[in-house]
Amino acid sequence: MWMVVMFDLPTIDADDRRKANRFRKFLKDHGFEMSQLSVYFKFIGVRENAKKLVRIIKENTPKGRVSILFFTDKQFSEIISIHNNKIEKMPEAPEQLLLL
Secondary structure (H helix, E strand, C coil): CCCEEEEEEECCHHHHHHHHHHHHHHHCCCCEEEECCCCEEEEECCCCHHHHHHHHHHHHCCCEEEEEECCCHHHHHHCCCEEEEEECCCCCCCCCCCCC
């Protein structure tokens, strides 16, 4: 399962821009990768892992709009991403480690 966080935050003044940049850094610090300036994604394994992550995103969201979407591995792998007129493959789910 993949989690995608999309947001539209105000950037009217310096304080708004600082808060928006702090939110981007927060997402990166929590393992999200940037797809676009306000679109970030992360492999979360199973849906049950999302509850805590959604809560901490909510607690760290400044004023503005944030949407969280979930995709299965298959759905995520079928996303078409075009960068500089070339199609890029979406990242694959990391391999699961078995700890004994």
